[in-house]
Amino acid sequence: MLNSVSSPLQASLWKAIFLPVLFVIGITCLLIYLSEIIDRRHQFEHLSQYQTEQIADASEYALLFNDRNLIRNNIQSLLRQTDIVGVTYFNNQGNIIDNVGLPPDLSLPLPTLASHHYTQASDYYLSTAPIYYSNTNQSNNFNDTPFSEPNSTILADAIGLSTPPKKELLGWIQVSSSTQRLQLENIKIAVASIGYFTVLSLLSVIACWYYTKRLATPWLTISERLHLIQKGEFEKADSLDLPEHMQATNSALEHITERLRNYRTELENEINQITKETRENAILLEEKSAQLHIANREAMESNRLKTQFLANISHEVRTPLNAILGYTNLLKKDELHPQQKGYVETIAQSTNDLLTTIGNILDFSKIEAGKTVVLESEDFSLKDTIDDVLHSLSSTLTSDTKDIDLIPNFSEELPDWVKGDKTRLRQILNNLVGNAIKFTQQGTIRVNVQCKAITQHELEIHVEVVDTGCGIANDKLGQLFKPFSQVDSSHTRSYAGTGLGLVITKKLIEQMGGSISVNSELGRGSNFFFHIKLEPSLKKTETLPLLEERWLVLEPNTRYRSHLESLFAQIAPHSAFSSTVEQFMAELHDHESEYFGVILSIGDDQESAKDAAELAKYVSTRFALPYFILCKPLSYLAQYAQRFDLENDIIQKPVSKASLYTALSNQTEQTLQTKPSQHHETSPDYNHLKGLHVLAVDDTPINLQLLGHWLDPHAIQLSLAYSGAEAIKMAEQNTYDLILMDIQMPEMDGMQTTQQLRKQAGYEETPIIALTAHALAEEQQSILASGMNAYLTKPINEETLLNTLTKWCATKVNLSQQVDEQLAEVFDVNKALNMAGNRPQAAKDLFEMLMQSLHEDQRLLNHHFANQDLEKLIATVHRIHGASKYSGTIELTKHANFLETHLKELGFDEVEEVFEDFMAALERLKNLQSLIPWPQASQTPEQNLAHPTD
Secondary structure (H helix, E strand, O other): HHHHHHHHHHHHHHHHHHHHHHHHHHHHHHHHHHHHHHHHHHHHHHHHHHHHHHHHHHHHHHHOOOOOOHHHHHHHHHHOOOOEEEEEEEEEOEEEEEEEEOOOOOOOOOOOEEEEEOOOOEEEEEEEEEEEEEEOOOOOOOHOOOOOOHHHHHHHOOOOOOOOOOEEEEEEEEEEEEOHHHHHHHHHHHHHHHHHHHHHHHOOOOOOHHHHHHHHHHHHHHHHHHHHHOOOOHHHHHOOOOOOOHHHHHHHHHHHHHHHHHHHHHHHHHHEEEEEEEEHHHHHHHHHHHHHHHHHHHHHHHHHHHHHHHHHHHHHHHHHHHHHHHHHHHEEEEEOOHHHHHHHHHHHHHHHHHHHHHHHHHHHHHHHOOOOOOOOEEEEHHHHHHHHHHHHHHHHHHHOEEEEEEEHHHHHHEEEOOEEEOOOOOHHHHHHHHHHHHOOOOEEEEEEEEEEEEEEOOOOOOOOOEEOOOOOOOOHHHHHOOHHHOOOHHHHHOOOOOOHHHHHHHHHHHHHOOEEEEEEOOOOOOEEEEEEEEEEOOOOOOOOOOOOOOOOEEEHHHHHHHHHHHHHHOOOOOOOEEEOOHHHHHHHHHHHHHOEEEEOOOOOOHHHHHHHHHHHHHHHHHOOOOOEEEEOOOOHHHHHHHHHOOOOOEOOOOOOHHHHHHHHHHHHHHOOOOHHHHHHOOOOOOOHOOOOEEEEOOOOHHHHHHHHHHHHOOOEEEEOOOHHHHHHHHHOOOOOOOEEEEOOOOOOOHHHHHHHHOOOOOOOOEEEEEEEEOOOHHHHHHHOOOOOOEEEEEOOOHHHHHHHHHHHHOOOOOHHHHHHHHHHOOOOOHHHHHOOOOHHHHHHHHHHHHHHHHHHHHHHHHHHHHOOOOHHHHHEEEEEHHHHHHOOOOOOHHHHHHHHHHHHHHHHOOHHHHHHHHHHHHHHHHHHHHHOOHHHHOOOOHHHHHHHOO
């Protein structure tokens, strides 16, 4: 144990000591090697130079007398020397006199003095020396001077008075010396250096290892003792001793061991006590868990009953509202007094407000249950939708204390038509503009709309709802999007409201790919701004021709007058505007013949209504001009309506481009007594529905009567059945092109009736459309599973009903095709059968096992995602991904793969959209599971009814 533990420490110490020693040894050997080879090189060069210079001095007379024998002798004597391989003599002209051995290097000119260099390949060393002849003119000779007398020549040379002998260049001698011996000696020196380095390194290894072993042993002992202490083997730890110089450390370790031994005993006693208490608490927890389980089941049952209650309330409320709205729309078609039209509009708006409240409650119940709101996709006019919302909400301005103008502002790049969920967009705008109206007493509420194209198939719509109301304090903004909450309880009492509007609005905007925010300042107003994503539409609005008639408009309100000016610039650009009665009268008298008609704006008080009534009468009698009354939907209009010439129309604020154009163009046609112009909107042509025979089944006679009012004008034969049993009998006796089926009826409901009808010959593919007052999305599953083709949510209107008849009676879409289209991207039966070896019952069992587990997994997914528990979320998604591969759930498998990959690679970064797509795929699978066309051997009777076969 000691050796295994000591290895890393001893190795580290050995490296710390040995590596510096090894470095010093290496540097020393390298320096010795370099010193030796440099010294040998210098000796070699010096010897070569010396030999060359000596032979040059000895060759003076040989060149002077051109004695070739002497030259040859000198060469032979040089070649007998070590390393000399070539000798060459040159005359003073640079010509070769004699050469023996290695040929001379003639590539370089001979220097004037001695030169020494290596050849390019460094194989030879060339040493060149000049040969001079010394000429002296001194007459005295050393031999002529007696020994006892001083020699004059020597004295003159000593004191510097002698004349040096003259030297005459006779030639050069070049000696070539081989460097092979020098290179061989260098190799020997290198081998010796390596040998010294190896021996010293081995000795250092042994010495350093021995030293580090002695140095590390005490620390290894300490490490071993600590390891034993950690394991609780205190006796073994005490048996390991340290050297004498570490007795203080030894005593400290013994003290620690004793303390831990005592602590362990105390800890075991405490654990025993805690274990006993834990067992007692476990019994209590089991009791509490059972109670919580019971409470949870009761809560789930309560939630189910609440959902059922909401569905029943929806049916009970929407059924009479369907009749109210239906007959209100019929009243609109009649010729009514202008004020009566206002009453009818108010009834319709109030009914729509009640429907909105019901829709908010039902939508919130879906959001609270974690379900998504189903979004539709249809072509609609964005501008007309916003104008309709403002016009419908204007009926809530019937108050003496409110002076509000609703003004839309559309950017130039905003398209007329888009594709998306028109109903949900209206719901969003109704909530935001409705709130702005509640909390604004005077000023304006502007709806600013802009558009930005993201891609060729996607638009981003930016909407701002800006009011001049009471505003919201900054510390209260966080409460806006919480359910059942208001920023001030006094507002709740003053303005009422369920507190659900903004919660649902935020959820709807998020589902439409956007977000919502708010800026507000207390006392100065609020700005709710959001963006959503819609699709561009191929539909285009027909361009309206400009009206050449000139109108004179009286609008004292500056802020609304600018809005009217922008509208008139688009439809009747020659019109003029006045801000006061005096200015209006002066303009009218000065240009009487230029104006086609006038528009008079009524104020909010009684006095302005009286003045407008008198002014209208004056314009009608004095100038015989047609006029319009421009007003808000106030009660004063009814009080003074008799003072107006009622053959003229009333235009209610807020004014839209379409309503203003329609009013002005209709007045022009009436005045000029011409046929309706081509730019008027015409009702859709439903002649192709003529002669259809429709059976309507409903237990409420008033609803059946309303259907008759809608279908009779189009020559559609309608038969009425007041119960499911009566509908079955009538179907046996007659053949119907389409059946409108109420869902909730006594004795036999609409689904049971549909299942019976599908059994009858001739009704296997007859379109059956559900008329339901329930607004819960999960009903679509049971409705389609019963064999119905589609459903309409009450209240419906005439246009929706006729368009539905057109879709199912003109296009001949059968039930099987409809089911196949819905299942095409969700489930693949053939793949499920292949995975189960083409055994239908096994494939169905695998699928049902998956669906049973998905209920609990869906709850876990939401829980882990909310708690940001990445590992558990990946594990849950991975389990679903693996199980779905064997069940034919192609869409769920695809999105599970996307989500699992994203979580593993990026974690929770930008995972929200991927997670929502996965949960939506799971929800679609749950909703469509009963529609899966399993082979006959594995089908239930209910599924056979839902999917009749030929």
